Every structure is written in structure tokens, then in C-alpha cells.
Amino acid sequence: MKKLAYLLLGTLLVTSVKAQMPVELNVMTYNIRYDNPDDNQNNWKYRRDNxxxxxRFYDADILGTQEVLHNQLQDLKERLSGYDVVGVGRDDGKEKGEYSALWYKKDRFTLLDSGNFWLSETPLITASKGWDGACVRIASWVKLKDKKSGKSLFALNTHFDHIGVVARKESVKLILNKVAELSKGIPVIVTGDFNAEPESNVIKGLTDTSNNKHLIDSRTVSPIVYGPAWSFHDFGRIPLNERTLIDYIFVRNGVKVLKYGVLAETKDSTFLSDHAPILVRIAIK
Incomplete structure (x- = not known):
């Protein structure tokens, strides 16, 4: 009996230590650019392997992708065999239109829950276009449990409208409300292309500290910031001094940002996308 008691006590102590240790993760947001045949040498077929x-090289544990068409989803599934993915096509809730696909390492996480909603007045109605938006917009989310530590987290990925003034303003409110509702206080990661610069009303609205549901821009709290201060470059066609930062990784609920980088890379003359991916290293207590 004493041996059994000691074993149980040892197990409880190990479990307690694991629960107290911070969990570190690599999180990436990446607008891959939809498969447009007019992109010529920048077409997806020339970029998909890279x-x-x-x-894989940056070892993303959680990855938010935007502008993903179904054939691109399949291409990435073939090449990212270590990942599971959540998301649906925004135009039919199945395979039509762009996905805001959210990926996670399947050997690291257990999927607890997941879902999708549309950025509109009726977020649970499939393919509903919101307010004055130019396009149908969607968000996909997951609740994950880290298999080693047992810690849970909430991740959401989205792509804001690029034109609709009301749509962008209302999408801020919707995202903040949905994150608060769905996360229920566990650590939060929000990735996406928000089509908005840091000083815009969109980003200020998302990070407004007077709102107790606000998010934190990972760039602004990172002790290490690497790479340029822009993410959208249109395959290098935009002059350097005119490029803007419109892709973000936000956090809240006890997530600590350890480092942040903009991956403005090319292979020979081929870009990863018309956007540079963003990578952050985070710790969850």
C-alpha cells in the first residue's frame, strides 16, 4: 500500500509540475494568395512547395492561412502531413470560395472543439455577406489541448473585408465578442489578414484597452522584433516605403510573446506569396 501511495504521490507531483511549466509554441499567420492564373511566375503552382x-522549416505549431482555395488546401494537406486542418469554403460552407483554414500539429494537440462563423449580421448563416462588405468573409476557430502539459488554448483565424467601412467596424465587434464567448477565459491566439494598418480604426478597435474584451498585438509586446515593418508587398511590386503591415497575430488571457518576425523571403526570384508570413514564439502559463 505504501508503494502504491508513493507512486500516486509521485504521479500527482509530476502532473502538478507540468501544469505549472509554461508551454512554448510557434504560431504563424500566412496569406498564401489565392490560385490566380494571371499571377504568371508567381502562380501557386510555382510557390506551393516553397x-x-x-x-515546416519554421516549425509552426499553429498556423492561420487566408485566401486558400480548395485545390490549395489539398496541395497543403499533401505537403503538411503532420497537420490537421479546420475550415470551410466561405461561399457555401463546404468547398467553394476561400477558406480561412486553421492548421495545428496533430501529434502535439488534441482537438476539443471547432467551428466557423461568417463576418455578418447573421454569423451562423452560411455564406452571409456582412453589412457593406465587398466579399463574403469567414472565421474558423479551434479549442486545442496540448497533449504533454494538458493545457488548453483557443485559436481563431480570419480575413477582414478590404472595402466595407461598416463591415470592418462591425467585424471588430463580432470578433471580440466571439473570442470572449468561445474561449471562456483560456489562452487566446487570433491570426489573420485584417486589411488594416496598425494606426487604423480596425486595429485600434481590436486592441482598445478600455474594452475588457480587447486583444493584444503580438508585435507591440515582443521583446524581439525581426524583419520589416510591413507584410503586404504585392509580389515585390510595391515600393519599400509604401508597403504596409496588414497581417497580425493577436493574443490575450495570459499568453506571453517571446519573439516576433516578418518572414520577407524569396526563393531565387519567387516570393512565398504577395504577403510575408508572420511568425511569433509564445509561452502559455
Missing amino acids: AANAI
Whole structure:
């Protein structure tokens, strides 16, 4: 009996220590650019191998991708065999239109829950276009449990409208409300292309500290910031001094940012995308 008691006590102590240790993760957001035949040498067929290799090289544990068409989803699935993915096509809730696909390492995480909603007045109605938006927009989310530590986290990935003034303003409110509702206080990661610069009303709205549901821009709290201060470059066609930062990784609920980088890379003359991916290293207590 004493041996059994000691074994149980040892197990409880190990479990307690694991629960107290911070969990470190690599998180990436990556607008892969939809498969547009007019992109010529920048077309997806010339970029897909390098795009997948970048994700694997930077060892992303959680990855938010935007502008993903179904054939691109299949291409990435073939090349990222270590990942599971959540998401649906925004135009039919199945395979039509762009996905805001959210990926996670399947050997590291257990999927607890997942879902999708549309950025509109009726977020649970499939393919509903919101307010004055130019396009149908969607968000995909997951609740994950880290298999080693037992810690849970919430991750959401989205792509804001690029034109609709009301749509962008209301999408801020919707995302903050949904994150608060769905995460229920566990650590939060929000990735996406928000089509908005840091000083815009969109980003200020998401990070407004007077709102108790606000998010934290990982760049602004990282002790190490690497790479340029822009993410969108249109395959290098935009002059350096005119490029803007419109891709973000936000956090809240006890997530500590350890480092942040903009991956403005090319292979020979081929870009990863018309956006540079963003990578952050985080710790969850």
C-alpha cells in the first residue's frame, strides 16, 4: 500500500509540475494568395512547395492561412502531413470560395472543439455577406489541448473585408465578442489578414484597452522584433516605403510573446506569396 501511495504521490507531483511549466509554441499567420492564373511566375503552382517548406522549416505549431482555395488546401494537406486542418469554403460552407483554414500539429494537440462563423449580421448563416462588405468573409476557430502539459488554448483565424467601412467596424465587434464567448477565459491566439494598418480604426478597435474584451498585438509586446515593418508587398511590386503591415497575430488571457518576425523571403526570384508570413514564439502559463 505504501508503494502504491508513493507512486500516486509521485504521479500527482509530476502532473502538478507540468501544469505549472509554461508551454512554448510557434504560431504563424500566412496569406498564401489565392490560385490566380494571371499571377504568371508567381502562380501557386510555382510557390506551393516553397510555401509548405517554409511552414515546416519554421516549425509552426499553429498556423492561420487566408485566401486558400480548395485545390490549395489539398496541395497543403499533401505537403503538411503532420497537420490537421479546420475550415470551410466561405461561399457555401463546404468547398467553394476561400477558406480561412486553421492548421495545428496533430501529434502535439488534441482537438476539443471547432467551428466557423461568417463576418455578418447573421454569423451562423452560411455564406452571409456582412453589412457593406465587398466579399463574403469567414472565421474558423479551434479549442486545442496540448497533449504533454494538458493545457488548453483557443485559436481563431480570419480575413477582414478590404472595402466595407461598416463591415470592418462591425467585424471588430463580432470578433471580440466571439473570442470572449468561445474561449471562456483560456489562452487566446487570433491570426489573420485584417486589411488594416496598425494606426487604423480596425486595429485600434481590436486592441482598445478600455474594452475588457480587447486583444493584444503580438508585435507591440515582443521583446524581439525581426524583419520589416510591413507584410503586404504585392509580389515585390510595391515600393519599400509604401508597403504596409496588414497581417497580425493577436493574443490575450495570459499568453506571453517571446519573439516576433516578418518572414520577407524569396526563393531565387519567387516570393512565398504577395504577403510575408508572420511568425511569433509564445509561452502559455
